[in-house]
Amino acid sequence: MKVSILGGGSEIGASCLHVHIGETDLLIDAGMRVHGDDLLPAFGMLDNLGEPEAVLVTHAHADHIGALPIVHRLYPKAPIFATPPTADLMQIMMRDSFKIMEQRCLETRSLIPYTKEQMEETLRAVRLFPAGGTITFGDAKVTLYRAGHILGAVMFLIEGGSEKLLVSGDLSFKAGRTIPGAEVPAGTRPDALILESTYGNREHSDRNTEEKRLADNVAEVIAVGGFALIPAFALGRAQEVLLILQDYMDRGLIPEFPIYVDGLVTPISKIYRRYPQFLKGPVAHRIRTNGDAFLTEGRCTAVQPKEREAVLQGKPACIIASSGMLIGGASVWYAERLIGGAQNAIFITGYQDEESPGRKLLNLAEGESDELELNGTVHSVKCRVGKYGLSAHGDAGELNRFIDTVRPAHTLLVHGDDEARAALNERIEKRYRSILSENGEAYTFRRSASGREIRSGGPQRGPDRALKEKVGCLILYRKKEDEPFHLALCTGVHGRTHSLICQTPKGKQIRLSPDQTAETIGRWNRSFDELQSDSGEVFAFARPFIKKIDWERAKEGHRTFAEMVSMCLPEASLKQRLAAALVLQALPDRFRTLNQGTARYRIDRESRRLLASLALPVQGLKMNVTLAMDKIRERLADQPHFIRCGADGLGTADERITLYFDFPDTVGLEERKKLSGKIKDATGWTAAFSDSVRTDLLQAKIGESLGTSVSPSIYLDTKCVSLPIKCPENGGEIAEKIKKETGFTLQFKDEPPAPADAEERRGVPPEFFRTQTPSPRLENNEAIHEAKVWAADRGITIYKASMKQRNGLAYMEVHFITPEVAMRHTADMEELSCRTGLPITFAKNPKQNEIIRTASELIPEDWGLQKNPSLHPGEALLTVKLPEKPPEEEVRRVGERIEERTGYRLSVLVR
Template identity: 55%
Template sequence: MKVSVLGGGNEVGASCLHIQIAGTSLLIDAGMRMNGDDPLPALGMLESLDHPKAVLVTHAHADHIGALPIIHSLYPNIPVYATPPTADLMKIMMKDSYKILEQRCRETNTLPPYTEEQVKDLLNSILLFPASGELRVGNVKIRSFRAGHILGAVMFLIEGEGETIFITGDLSFKAGRTISGAQVPHHIQPDVLIMESTYGNRAHTDRNTEENRLAKHVSEVISNGGFVLIPAFALGRAQEVLLILQDYMDKGLIPEFPIYVDGLVTPISKIYNNYPHFLKGPVAYRIKNLGDAFIREGRCRAIHSKERESVLSGKPGCIVASSGMLIGGASSWYAERLVSNEKNAIFITGYQDEESPGRKLLNIADGIEDHIELNGTSYPVKCLVGKYGLSAHADANEMNRFIQTLEPTYTLLVHGDDEARKQLSNVIDSKFHPLLVENGETYPFEKRKSGKGVIGKRYKNHANAILREKIGSLLLYQKETEETYQLAICMNVQERTNTLICHTLKGKQIKLGLGQIKETICYWNRSIDELKEAAGQVLAFSRPYLESLNWNILPDGNLLLKDIFQIMHLDSIKSQLAVSLAVQSLPENYIERVQPGITTYKIDQSIKSRLTKLALPIQGLQVNPTYAMDIARNYMAGHPRFIRCGVDDLGTEKERLTIYFDFPHAVSENERAEMADTIIKETGWPIHFSESVRQDLLQEELTKLLGNPIQTPSIHLYERKVVVSISRSENTDKMVGQFRKITGFTLQFKGQNASTQQTGKERELFQSKTVSKRLENNQAMEETKRWAKEREITIYKTSIKQEESTTIMEVHFISPEIAKLHDIELEELSYRIGMPVTYAKSPKQNEIIRLTVQLLPSSWNLKKNPSIHMDKATVSIKLSDMPVEDEITIVSEKINQATGYVLEVKV
């Protein structure tokens, strides 16, 4: 077996491989370089290589098909095979490749490598790869597998006379919006794997995060009056971008704006529409119902070159245009006109060759340069430049796991720059013999005497199977010197020492023995950013993910972790992480290490009860003390009585969070309960309220009420009473009410009887003038609920209060301000239940915040949660940009009607 690399070996571009296997020679792809003086592979090598029997095309990108007209002119009688979508896409992409070559030749005063007629001859000669996915050429059988890169992209497994070679082409395991990810062929164990390595030196960011960033940033630029240019590869990337923007509009996450589609994007999108059975369900559904999944009338418009000037003189919008690297084409034309205006933006979404204008633009964004050359002219860059990770290539972690799955004897790394291939080769297990191939070189592989496979140590399946099963898995481990559990992904194994080579979530390489591995949580194949976010939340605070779990559905007995996941239907990584931590907290006699790497957990009624009550030392049940206090301070920031909070060490490893008020008796038990519930939910800490009174502030409050300093009052803490040495006046009753509301203390004047109480009016009591039968307490509470339902009044709670010999019904509204709107109804309620009625004086802060957020327009960019100011009855929000005055007025009225609070908007 021989592999000759004509192009695309130590580079991204001009991919072309000559394969000789079982006496049959094949060519895989023949692409062109997008930059540089020499666009073609080393086709001269073909003179010294065996005559190919067929050409196989992996996919229709120019760097894989751009040189095929020359190949066809050299070998006009050999078949060129492509999948049906690839064949259709080639008809557009080949003509575009010819235009690029022709333009480049005009600029350099050179001859084009082939003619337009040769392009037509090639396109007329393409044969379709069989629908069965299998093809025989000479002495070999060829099988195709979905590559997930773009529509129609495939990988090839070539088998003949006991030898096998697997060629990936470009592949992607992350399912995009248009097509599914690569199909993984298990158990093939090829002798030689030829693997692309475009992103061999990096891990992809979370796709959802990147899509969200792109949509929101595009919307912001257009809202501020600018144009956004997205130079996108017309084949694959552009379709993804169009779906992202329109999906965000459909869901109301960004406002509607015009999308202009220019260049090759339009005809290629039409081909996608012709293959709904190759696309993902939601896209196929749109095609069936709308006729076009990408260009939709009234929102997304295809632009002819003659209309470009009118687009830029019209309403601001987003322009999705080819080429993706700003190398000529429609995107280059727009960039020349947009790049020097600070209102505009150019957003890059794909790979950029080192010499491309797109790469120069990213350098400018990094502060390396400040001018860009487009079509021979230099322009200062003043527009916003952004980069978004929507890659259609596998990353280093995925490629390594793919190699571990295929178990090849040799791995040839192609289609990547030196840095990417070198870093990838360092990660790949040496037993797979990674080779960094070079253009112009031939790599021979001698056949075994047995006739099966090529010479080279074959990876054995049976030795150290437990270790190898961990590769690609997310592991929960614990260092001997630490109590906390941590996470790592197993990248490889070192069989000689029985250790696992792992990467922490921060990317640090560590070696772990099986004894340190507490659990294998799952096989991880999504982005590392997604995992870091989930793990950070759960390891720091596991309580929210455990509180809602129904442990009682587990049967009694010894269970594996995967059994627990399955029975409890845990698909979320956060829930799985939380449960993994929870079972580690079981008593030692409930955890059995059956064999290295395999653990069972004894489940019985007592354990299920303790897990339900969270009565086990589970990691993350409480956030750290500093963060807990920050959460409490932020929550209490708007409360007029709050002073500070602190952590109390009660000994025997018990701690609590204590809240301090200046006048604790002015804060009702109901209000305290609400505060405690909220803070416990957000921190996991038990809450204690200090009863300590700031006596120094009592006199300060008296001075404010009376308007002038007085002699030191007599403070009776036990009776919650303050006696002042001044006589009563006509405003005394009002002062008494205000003082009680602020401090929770009774104010008594010289000569006043201690039992003198406030009148019903000051206490805000509502009493029917008509006497009615007093209902029993429970009946009264039920009647209150019926009253609220009949009157369509929202109340949150009812409670019975006893003041001396008087029984009072207290009704809890969202705020006292809303309660005051129902004076007549409250008097009617008094008649219906036969007792006085009052309302709770404390607002439902969480509910006010929730309703405020709910009523805010989605276009308002809320920077943090609203804050409550009870003393002013206002709810304050902070935005990135100030909305228009009319919109603020409308929203404020809605919030005021719902909560009784006035909206304050800040930027």
């Protein structure tokens, strides 16, 4: 095993390690220096080293990522891996590093190391470590452990060729208020430990004392009318300071005062909000309840550059701005204006490089000088200066205890100045063979002669252990048997109740008992924004993801969910895994068993058939009906004959979405079949086709073609239109055109009637309803009286029955409240035909006043309806406008009553 130090060995800055272990080469970090003429690691060493199979990033600070574009340019095929929070933070931090580097190159008139385009290409190339925390490159296995330094920071245990290497990255064990401390890989006993030593020569003062001192001093400055500037690292330190000051205000330990946040602090704080599962419990709770833990409304205000002057003209306040070493950015702008005021203060809370203005300011406070240069201008320092120990690095004692817990064969000290590394080196026990690393040097380590392997059968898997293994995993659950499934991330275990503490994608904390959990979907390390988006997409409509699952690949036997995923899924994305879990939950109980808290699924020919058939009652197999109809309308927007669609049979086994066309015969059987298939794939819904015809449009189209207004007789059962005029010269062309556009045949006055063959048009609602058995015809008045008796016998409401004649055919027309209600009584109208001996039809126009009266009676008074409902006969829709939206369940009940009485659906709009 060989470790080459390209940068960050005998210094803090430009961290970059080349590791050769087993037969694999890896590069870890590629940062830039904050000061000096040489910004970059010694990349020239790479000429004599193996090409890395991957680049691993410990965390997003500039001294660890600032030179990655050069590495990507050298090795474009080597993937760059980071944790999801680090990848998001890199988008901000690397662009900021580029600005600093660009400015310095302009000042020194030197050539910029890489271009903005190369930087953007690098950011696009970043890939994410898997949620499971392990990944393999060549013959090297890499395991991630939380480093505690900042959000997303990790250390790497690399195993290859029977050797182990532990790379600490930057470590913090107490980690302050924002994130948990480092996860110590106890007893790993690596052959070599590469350990940071930033504070190897000191012990941190008591954190609570330092926090109190900072809060009290800020309050003192503001109380006398001054401004307190806290230059802070935008990533990590600024979030800590914001939490400290607000906590002291919340507890009444200091007075309330405004806090202004400037620079990169605001966008980085937004990224922290996206990963509550990486934060400490109280911070995550504040995010859940307030939407933010850092920028509290009414107290903390994010400032844009154009607003800075107004801040300093306003009330005394605390200003938290980057950068933390006063090298550049917003903090320098404020420092230049505040440094000369005795009532003001600049409080330093983080590490200061030897050459930084921040370090010089601290030296000045010790009496070495009373002048400080900022942006090339020398300022007389009159403000108060203070330093506070809020470090995000382990101190000497913590680092020693870390070494003693890990128990390496060799320890290579990096990432510290000479004093810090030398002091730590003196304290480390000799058995851990510590080495003071130097930039540009390579170090070779060999497996110790004892071959120190750690052998352990491991603890037995008990109930508590099984629950703890779910921490960090996504849990599919439902609170009650008849409720839909939901998803949550397990963040802990409640020991006393043996329940899981979980967080939903929307940030709500819940507690689940083991019997409420249906399946463990897998680990999750990405943002909650992504979790909410991906899971919401599947729950809304799982069908597209389910169709990609190859259930035939499942081998027979009793299989766990993990085994099913590995066998059947083309990809192990959250969407695919969640879709697969929903399908498996829909299997009949005889195919599911629970063994020591793990669900197993019986796979045989029958269960494979059920899984593949899409016939199971799978949650999300159909899209929400409203969204489905929107999608159908969008798909049919260019279909010239499409009018509307509506849902029928909701809550029954015959649920469907019915499509309405002005002239249904223009949509042939083949087109209907294709359209049904496309709708099924796009929405999960079965499509039905209404055969109702827009006779008003048909009449208008005929009049337009003839160039004159006519009053035709329309026979829906025979699809024939009888015209009371002689056939014009171009009558044949007109008839052919009408036939093609509507499916109706024209019959002019001087033409013989076309044969009627209603049997050829099965499924089309007939114009007339006739009894199959001939019966004597009643006289007209008797027939009308019989219609009234018939309606009373059947409990049917009709408004009129009248006698009419068409082409010598006498028939009765019955008036219902709407044609939609009439179509519910086709069998009843056949009975009326038998009782009267007459063909029966119904009036095609709705009784609009009656519909409005009926709806107004059914709508509750407390809805505050002030105007009559609006009618849309073409869509069988009734719309009401209200000052407020009533409860959904009440709207549903009222809508059902209105539709039952009128055949019209209810739509509620809020004014």
